[in-house]
Amino acid sequence: AQSVAQPEDQVNVxxxxxLTVKCTxxxxxxxxxxWYVQYPNRGLQFLLKYITGDNLVKGSYGFxxxxxxxxxxxxLKKPSALVSDSALYFCxxxxxxxxxxxxxxxxxxxxxxxx
Amino acid sequence: DSxxxxxxKHLITATGQRVTxxxxxxxxxxxxxxxxxxxxxxxQFLIQYYNGEERAKGNILERFSAxxxxxxxxxxxxSSLELGDSALYFCxxxxxxxSSYEQYFGPGTRLTxx
Numbered sequence: 689a690q691s692v693a694q695p696e697d698q699v700n701v702x703x704x705x706x707l708t709v710k711c712t713x714x715x716x717x718x719x720x721x722x723w724y725v726q727y728p729n730r731g732l733q734f735l736l737k738y739i740t741g742d743n744l745v746k747g748s749y750g751f752x753x754x755x756x757x758x759x760x761x762x763x764l765k766k767p768s769a770l771v772s773d774s775a776l777y778f779c780x781x782x783x784x785x786x787x788x789x790x791x792x793x794x795x796x797x798x799x800x801x802x803x
Numbered sequence: 804d805s806x807x808x809x810x811x812k813h814l815i816t817a818t819g820q821r822v823t824x825x826x827x828x829x830x831x832x833x834x835x836x837x838x839x840x841x842x843x844x845x846x847q848f849l850i851q852y853y854n855g856e857e858r859a860k861g862n863i864l865e866r867f868s869a870x871x872x873x874x875x876x877x878x879x880x881x882s883s884l885e886l887g888d889s890a891l892y893f894c895x896x897x898x899x900x901x902s903s904y905e906q907y908f909g910p911g912t913r914l915t916x917x
Contacts, residue, residue, distance in 0.1 A: 720903045731805065731893050731908030732846075739903065778846065782903050789901065790859050791836075793846040 690715045690783030692762075694794035701769045702802050709764040709797045711779035721762040722780040723753055726796075732778065738762060749773070769801045806830065807896050807909035815915045821882040824912045828875055828896030834858070835877040836897075836906060837869055841890040852877055853899075884916045 692713045701707045713719055720739050724732040736747025743755045753764045762779060780793045806829035816822055828835050837849040839862075848861035852871035863869075866884075871877040881888060891913050895906035 722905060724908075731807070731910050732895070732906075733805070734905040734907065737905055782901075789903075790848055790851070790861055791906070792848070795845050 690781060691792055692721075692779045692781045692794040694777075694779060694797045696797050697795075698798040698800060700800045700802060703771055704768050707766050707769040707773070707799065707801070709777045709799060711762045711764065711794060713760050713762060713779075713781055715781055715783060720782050721753075721755065722782075722791075723747065723751070723762075723764050724778045724780060724793075725749075726776040726778065728775070735764070735777075769799075771801045771803050774799055774801045805907040805909065807894060807907050809892075809894055809909035809912050811912060812910065813913050813915075815917065816884060817917055818884055818886060820884050820916075821880065822884065822914065824879040824881070824892055824894075824914075826877045826879070826894030826896075826909055828877070828894075829907050832896035832898050832907070833875065834897045834899060834904075835871055835875070836895040837863075837877070837879050838893045838895065839890045840893060840911070844890075846893075849879070881914070886916050889914055889916045 722737045723735040726732045738755045746752045782791045808827045833854045836851045839847045849863040851859040869879045891911045893911045895908045897904045897906045
């Protein structure tokens with residue numbers, strides 16, 4: 689089955705330090721991969737996506753993600769964390785299932801940036 | 804602001820009742836997706852419509868149904884409500900029916916079943 693896994697329920701990082709939110713995928717073929725962010729009491733917001741090409745994808749709010757085919761990972765990164773980055777982060781993968789194309793989201797990682 | 808609107812923001816109702824959640828997609832988007840978010844189940848895909856037709860189905864219960872109207876707004880109908888249906892319900896829209904396009908999420912409807 690096509691899936692993504694977010695191994696950490698929560699990540700704590702000090703303001704100004706680099707942050708990494710991990711995501712691994714299990715997808716046959718060449719995957720499309722997404723990152724979304726959910727701020728408290730809000731809907732999800734698209735951050736970035738990987739389709740093909742450069743393994744380093746740049747997105748909104750200074751975030752970037754590195755696609756690593758050998759490690760089947762798509763980790764979200766930011767060089768310097770802000771308190772306002774504190775939110776819930778989801779990776780997601782579209783895939784075919786039962787004749788339809790669907791999107792499966794990971795379980796989410798709560799990022800806490802400590803002032 | 805994503806451009807996707809959902810009404811109502813909050814809904815409190817009793818077990819056994821029926822409710823309708825409404826979603827208006829971003830201008831120009833033809834696809835609407837519905838998701839359920841709960842603490843124990845995470846974000847679950849329910850159903851997708853593209854230009855008025857059902858395109859994909861996820862973990863949607865038989866008590867739930869949806870439709871997309873000619874003006875592209877969508878409604879999610881939840882009937883015979885149970886306590887476990889309490890959750891945040893999001894709709895999202897995208898330009899095409901292909902899930903390789905990013906989705907834009909509404910602010911959600913918080914449903915509480917008592």
